[in-house]
Amino acid sequence: GESVTFSQLSKVFQNGTAALDRLDLTIEEGEFITFLGPSGCGKSTALRMAAGLEEPSMGGVKVFDRSPEETIQNTNDIAFVFQEPNLLPWRKVLDNVILPLELRGVPKKEAREEAARVLDMVGLKKYMKVYPRELSGGMKMRVSIARALAAKPKLLLMDEPFAALDEMTRQRLQLELLEIWEKEKTTILFVTHNVFEAVYLSTTIAVMSAGPGRLSSVINVDLPRP
Ligand code: ADP
Ligand code: ADP
Numbered sequence: 001g002e003s004v005t006f007s008q009l010s011k012v013f014q015n016g017t018a019a020l021d022r023l024d025l026t027i028e029e030g031e032f033i034t035f036l037g038p039s040g041c042g043k044s045t046a047l048r049m050a051a052g053l054e055e056p057s058m059g060g061v062k063v064f065d066r067s068p069e070e071t072i073q074n075t076n077d078i079a080f081v082f083q084e085p086n087l088l089p090w091r092k093v094l095d096n097v098i099l100p101l102e103l104r105g106v107p108k109k110e111a112r113e114e115a116a117r118v119l120d121m122v123g124l125k126k127y128m129k130v131y132p133r134e135l136s137g138g139m140k141m142r143v144s145i146a147r148a149l150a151a152k153p154k155l156l157l158m159d160e161p162f163a164a165l166d167e168m169t170r171q172r173l174q175l176e177l178l179e180i181w182e183k184e185k186t187t188i189l190f191v192t193h194n195v196f197e198a199v200y201l202s203t204t205i206a207v208m209s210a211g212p213g214r215l216s217s218v219i220n221v222d223l224p225r226p
Contacts, residue, residue, distance in 0.1 A: 002029035002154065004050060004187065008059030011045050018212030019045040022059065025206055025215060030185045034192055034202035042213030043191040044083075047157050050189060051080050063155060076104050079153035081161040085140035087132040093143050094119065094128040100151040118146040121176055123169070138165050145173060149180055159191045174201060199223070 009023040020042035027033050035043040048054040050061045052072040063071045063078070071078075079100065087096050094115055101111035119128055122142040124135075132140055141164050148156060162170045178201065181188055192198050198205050205219040 002064050002187065003027060004064070004155065004189070005062045006046070006050075006059070007062070009046065009049060009056055009061050010058040011042065011049065011054065012057045012212075020049075021212045021214045023213070023215055025218070027187060027189065027204075029187055031204055032181055032188045032190065032202045033204040033206060034190045034198040035206050035208060036192060036195065036198040037208030037213060038210050039193055041208045041210050043193075043208060044159050046213070047080075047159050047189060047191055050155075051075075051078060051157055053080075076100075076151075077154040079148035079151045079156050081144055081148045081156075081158045083160050083163065085132070085137075085144035087140055087143055087147075089132055092129055092131055093124065093135070096132065096143060097147045097150050100147060104151070114150050115146075118150045119143070121149075122146045122173065138169065141165060142169065142173070149176075152184060152186075154187060156186050156188045158188065160193070161190075162197070163192075177201070 004027040006023045006025045009020060011020040012018045023046060035046060037043055045054060049056050050063060052068055060068065066074060091099065097115035097119060098111045101114060116125070116128060119125055122145060124139060124142055124146065127135060127139065132143065135143065141161065145161055162173060165173065180186065190202060199221055203221055205221060206215055207217045207219065208214065209216040
């Protein structure tokens with residue numbers, strides 16, 4: 001029931017760019033899968049279609065046995081971390097992180113505590129009461145990651161979330177992510193063009209060839225977890 005299935009998923013944009021070519025892949029519940037491939041091979045596009053943010057040109061992606069319409073309406077248990085932090089500028093950092101919890105009906109006090117906890121985890125406890133514009137780019141990304149983690153989604157979609165971070169922060173957040181994944185059994189779809197990151201984090205690597213992206217191989221990573 002809780003798997004994610006890509007079936008012949010293809011995308012050709014309006015301008016004729018073929019971004020993804022017949023992707024067939026099933027991701028089981030609790031799997032940590034990484035889409036690995038060169039820039040422009042359609043990784044982001046695949047992820048966006050999984051979230052219902054982009055229409056497939058052909059084929060489709062099924063999330064938890066839901067129809068595409070249901071996926072778009074039922075986003076409470078799906079969280080997305082984009083390459084851009086996408087914070088709401090008129091809400092303070094804490095209120096940005098609280099938002100998805102509020103939408104899910106988590107009581108205010110509990111939502112505040114959870115949001116504060118994850119903000120502490122990403123090293124931003126001191127910045128809870130400031131507006132996003134006061135933060136650096138890397139700090140905004142950490143807020144965006146905290147917001148996704150606080151929501152405790154069943155499916156977490158992450159598009160190069162660590163690319164803009166310094167090495168120390170990256171390593172810390174990678175470990176936190178693995179911890180959360182093990183604890184919550186979250187299904188994670190992760191995008192990177194970094195081979196080391198893919199091997200380090202995921203249980204499965206879907207290797208994609210240069211655009212129009214095709215799945216070239218699926219590798220099961222069987223290494224001791226850090
Ligand atoms: P990746 O995430 O692997 O870097 P993307 O999914 O972002 O690749 O892009 C795949 C291809 O589709 C690229 O050639 C990119 O330029 C193109 N592309 C992405 N979004 C659009 C769009 N909205 N309109 C036209 N072309 C696009
Ligand atoms: P990042 O690597 O997260 O992009 P920067 O190199 O821009 O961070 O900033 C380095 C440090 O400067 C941050 O970790 C933070 O402690 C501090 N800093 C950045 N912006 C602000 C701000 N608006 N107010 C206070 N401190 C800040």
